[in-house]
Amino acid sequence: MYMLGVIAGDIIGSKYEFTKDKRYHFDPLFHPKSKYTDDTICTTAVMRSLSNDTCLVETMHTHCRKYFSTGGWGQRFIQWMATKNPAPYGSWGNGSAMRISPVGWVANSLEDVIALSDKYTLITHNHPEAIDAARATALAVFYARTGYSSYEIRELLSDIYTLDYTIASIQKDYQRTERALYSVPQAITAALEAKSFEDALRLAICLGGDTDTQAAIAGGIAEARFGVPDDIAKQAMSYLDDELTSIISEFYAKYLPVQFKHLKTIL
Numbered sequence: 001m002y003m004l005g006v007i008a009g010d011i012i013g014s015k016y017e018f019t020k021d022k023r024y025h026f027d028p029l030f031h032p033k034s035k036y037t038d039d040t041i042c043t044t045a046v047m048r049s050l051s052n053d054t055c056l057v058e059t060m061h062t063h064c065r066k067y068f069s070t071g072g073w074g075q076r077f078i079q080w081m082a083t084k085n086p087a088p089y090g091s092w093g094n095g096s097a098m099r100i101s102p103v104g105w106v107a108n109s110l111e112d113v114i115a116l117s118d119k120y121t122l123i124t125h126n127h128p129e130a131i132d133a134a135r136a137t138a139l140a141v142f143y144a145r146t147g148y149s150s151y152e153i154r155e156l157l158s159d160i161y162t163l164d165y166t167i168a169s170i171q172k173d174y175q176r177t178e179r180a181l182y183s184v185p186q187a188i189t190a191a192l193e194a195k196s197f198e199d200a201l202r203l204a205i206c207l208g209g210d211t212d213t214q215a216a217i218a219g220g221i222a223e224a225r226f227g228v229p230d231d232i233a234k235q236a237m238s239y240l241d242d243e244l245t246s247i248i249s250e251f252y253a254k255y256l257p258v259q260f261k262h263l264k265t266i267l
Contacts, residue, residue, distance in 0.1 A: 004223065004228045004232075004233045004236055004237065005101070005220050005221075005223030005224075005228050006039065006043045006219050006220040006223075007036060007039075007040050007236050007237075007239075007240070007248075008219055008228060008232050008235075008236040009039075009201050009204065009212070009214075009215030009217070009219025010036055010039035010040045010043075010098075010212045010213075010215065010216040010219075011030065011034050011035065011036050011040070012029055012030060012034060012201055012205070013204065013205050013211035013213070013214065013215030013216065014033075014034050014035050014072075014211075015031040015033050015211075016208070017072075017209075017211045018209065018210070018211075019208070019211075020208070021208070022206050023206060024202050024203070024205075025202075026202075029232070030236075035070070035239065036070065036240065036244075037070055037071060037072035038064070038070060038071070038072040038073050038074075038095075038098075039072070039098045039099070039213055039216040040070075040216075040244070041070055042060065042064065042095065042098060042099035043099045043101065043102065044244050044248065045060045045063040045064060045099070046060075046099050046100070046102050046103070046120055047102050047247055047248065047250075047251040048063060048250075048251075049120075050102055050103075050106055050251065051250045051251045051254050051255075056119070056120055057086060057123050060123065060124075061080075061081060061086055064077075064081050065081050068081065072212070074093060074095060074178070076089050076091060077091075077095065080124055086123070086124075088123060088124055088125065089126075090126055090127050091124060091125045091126075091127055091130055092125075092127040092130050092181065093130060093178050093179065093180060094180045094183045094184050094210065094213050094214075094217070095125060095130075095178075095213075096121040096130040096131070096133055096134040097130075097133040097136070097180060097184045097187075097213075098216050098217055099120070100121065100134040100138045100220075101137065101138065101217075101220030102251065103117050103138040103141075104138045104139070104140070104141025104145065104220070104224065105141065105145065105256065106255055107138070107142055110139070110142070113135070113138050113139055114135060114139075116138070117131075117134045117135045117138040117139075118131060118134075120134070121134040121135075125180075129179070129180045129181045132160050132161075132180070132181075133181070133184035135160065136157050136160045137184060137188065137217055137220065137221065139160075140153055140157065140188055140192070141220055141224045142224075143156055144191075144224035144225045145224040150192040150193070150225070153192055154192060157188070161184075161188065162185075163188060163189050165189065166189070166193060167189060167203045167207065171206060171207055171208075174209060175209065176208060176209035176210065177209060177210065178213070183209065183210055183214055184217060186204075186207055187214040187215075187217035188217065188218070190204035190207070190214070190218040191204070191217075191218040191220075191222045191225065192221070192225075194218075194222055194225070194226075197219070197223060197226040197227065197228055198229070198232070200221070200222035200225075200226075201219055201222070203218065230266055233266055234266045237266065
């Protein structure tokens with residue numbers, strides 16, 4: 001299943017965000033306190049904009065304000081939502097990367113990936129670190145869905161990030177951060193190191209820190225490598241209301257019609 005990797009990662013990772021729990025073998029996968037957060041809301045806003053060819057600023061502004069009570073919003077993004085004429089605010093945060101995975105499925109070329117990534121990033125995150133983070137995430141999705149190996153993807157992204165470490169080698173000393181430069185390459189590494197979709201989420205979460213966003217980013221890439229198991233996809237979808245489900249269905253119907261047929265069987 002496609003595009004549900006981000007949402008599953010967000011929901012599963014939400015329980016462990018900024019806690020001291022850095023276990024890999026946590027159980028159950030979906031904790032009773034798990035919930036979707038701003039990662040899911042911003043990603044579905046991008047999906048809605050891509051499906052309907054609408055202005056992302058207006059779509060993001062309206063959509064996120066409607067789901068404000070979901071929580072997890074950064075203070076500067078809250079100010080952006082509260083502004084009548086929102087403008088980019090120089091953020092170097094990982095919020096640009098957490099919402100960008102749909103671009104990797106829609107783009108038809110590397111040039112398209114970069115152009116769309118920048119378009120959907122610069123409405124808020126116009127700092128070079130955030131721009132690079134979104135590009136790297138969207139490119140990783142694009143490369144994975146077009147058949148490149150994890151080794152090849154690491155090499156192809158080397159002009160943005162050096163991904164020459166393992167999660168085990170950094171896990172003990174990894175510090176909580178929402179800064180893109182110090183959280184997005186780690187999430188990408190989790191997705192590329194993983195042996196399965198679930199493994200990718202667990203690797204991203206066991207780092208600690210901004211676990212919902214790290215798992216959302218890793219999940220978006222991992223689904224392009226492995227797909228999302230039906231049981232995980234179905235449970236993730238069960239958290240969503242009718243409007244969010246409809247947005248995802250519209251995106252599938254327009255861009256992924258074959259997968260849309262399968263999506264309907266688990267809704």
